[in-house]
Amino acid sequence: MxxxxxxxxxxxxxxxxxxxxxxxxxxxxxxxxxxxxxxxxxxxxxxxxxxxxxxxxxxxxxxxxxxxxxxxxxxxxxxxxxxxxxxxxxxxxxxxxxxxxxxxxxxxxxxxxxxxxxxxxxxxxxxxxxxxxxxxxxxxxxxxxxxxxxxxxxxxxxxxxxxxxxxxxxxxxxxxxxxxxxxxxxxxxxxRHFTPKPGALRRLAPSLAAKLRDPGLLTLYGLGFVLMGGFVTLYNYLGYELMGPPYHLSQTWVGLIFLVYLSGTFSSTWMGRLADKHGRVKILWVGLGLSIAGALLTLAQPLGVKIAATALFTSGFFGSHAIASAWVGKRAKTEKAEASSLYLLFYYAGSSLAGVTGGFLWTRFGWPGVIGLIVGLLGVGLLLAGGLQHLERRTIAAAQGPQGSAGGQPVGAHHGR
The missing domain is CATH 1.20.1250.20 (MFS general substrate transporter like domains)
Incomplete structure (x- = not known):
């Protein structure tokens, strides 16, 4: 079909x-x-x-x-x-x-x-x-x-x-x-392409263990952890920042900040399309870079800049998440649903753990402490994206195999020219 x-x-x-x-x-x-x-x-x-x-x-x-x-x-x-x-x-x-x-x-x-x-x-x-x-x-x-x-x-x-x-x-x-x-x-x-696999529940534990042994999937799970960890941390404590001096916004106006989610609606589809055209790693780096830039710009005091920066951060997050989540299904050759569920488990674990850590940093260092955590997490995300690129190159090289020839021709050279 x-x-x-x-x-x-x-x-x-x-x-x-x-x-x-x-x-x-x-x-x-x-x-x-x-x-x-x-x-x-x-x-x-x-x-x-x-x-x-x-x-x-x-x-x-x-x-x-x-x-x-x-x-x-x-x-x-x-x-x-x-x-x-x-x-x-x-x-x-x-x-x-x-x-x-x-x-x-x-x-x-x-x-x-x-x-x-x-x-x-x-x-x-x-x-x-x-x-x-x-x-x-x-x-x-x-x-x-x-x-x-x-x-x-x-x-x-x-x-x-x-x-x-x-x-x-x-x-x-x-x-x-x-x-x-x-x-x-x-x-x-x-x-139309689903094939039942009876007894999947019995095989769940071994299947999850196998997914965790795959370096590519494990890297993607780590990426989900840091992406959601940074995202939830920013939104958890943005309200505290905006309700305090010098802004003193009401709860209603702080709630309206969530309208910047609309930037994620467009960026996830747009960046997904770019990833199809230009490659996942390249656009993933762009998404992470946008989020880091947005997070740092929220340190600026003018309210308009802070809101625009939040929208930029949100765009980068949703675009990166769209690429990473699609990549999980492509990387997993079997039991794709289990592979995806593990990604989301790490994703929500990042939400919980980073969100709580952000609270301690907010109490001690204020908004700069929160942004420091977020930028640190996304910096790890950049390293993980680099690891994914390295794994892809190794996979391609392994699939091609040795292609040298006699006479010292380089790998991939054509004979009889």
Missing amino acids: PYLERGQQGFGRALAALFAGGFVTFAILYSTQPLLPVLSADFHVSPAVASLSVSLTTAILAIFMLLTSAWSEDRGRKSIMVASVLASSVLAILTALAPSFLSLLVLRAVVGATLAGLPAIAMAYVNEEFHPATLGIVMGMYVSGTSVGGMSGRILVGAMSDLWSWRGALAGLGIISLAASILFWRGLPVS
Whole structure:
């Protein structure tokens, strides 16, 4: 069966479906983040306890991705992804009816488990069903959906909570997500290149161990760790910086800063296309360089410069993530879903560990300390990208093999000229 590619019927609908799936996942995942102060007041819990409505969901998501990716190797891709987004949307609506904070946490934990059915499997699906020449733009479109969803999970919910209440906001987002889930279901083509591998769950542990022994995949996992670690650290503490002197912005205006996520919507697709044309490593370096430049420019005091710098940083992050995540599926020859789920496990681990470390640096050194951590992480990312280039050259050289000839002709020279 032919791969899905540009110009083929259904290619545009498939791109729209992947965008919708990414939107649903990240809109629901971060939907309670802008509501934390309201949840603290409504349920009489501390900010730390209220934050469990986000951190518990992401932790459960990371763990369950390993299981659902293995399950998809046995049961198929599309059916699990569709069930994931539909169930998560319904649960998001039910969360609005939670009578207590404990019941809200339970629902959010279940949401983390159901959301796990899409992210890692989507990467494997894209690599199996789309022509290799289009992988950058296709994965870029999916990542664009995640950036819009992540932005909506913070801004849209905040706006709706001002109009109605936090319950109305969560219900409204759940309804929007349900509509997007139906678009995903109807627009995504059925798998044509998937081959079931029964017993994948039993083979999960050995499979994960094998992926961790692959130097290329391990390097990509490290890249996911530093990318998300730097990204979450910046957004975790940007609000503190902007609400303090000399800016004294309100919570509403700080929330609107998330509109710069739109820069990631465009950069992920654009840089994915450039990677298809000019090579992944070269464009990956560009993305990391943009993020480093953006992070450093946020040290400038003028508010306009700081916001523009945040947009530049965000563009570089989403573009780099689109390239790295697509590369994982291409590098993994077998059990692509498990390979992708490991990438996302490292990705969220970077979010947790770097985010906490950034808090200590903020307390001691302020915003320069936070930026120092971010630039350090992204500097490691540049080294990892260099390692990927070295591995690619070795792979190409090994595939070509010795091609010398008698008489001292150089490798690759043609005979009989």
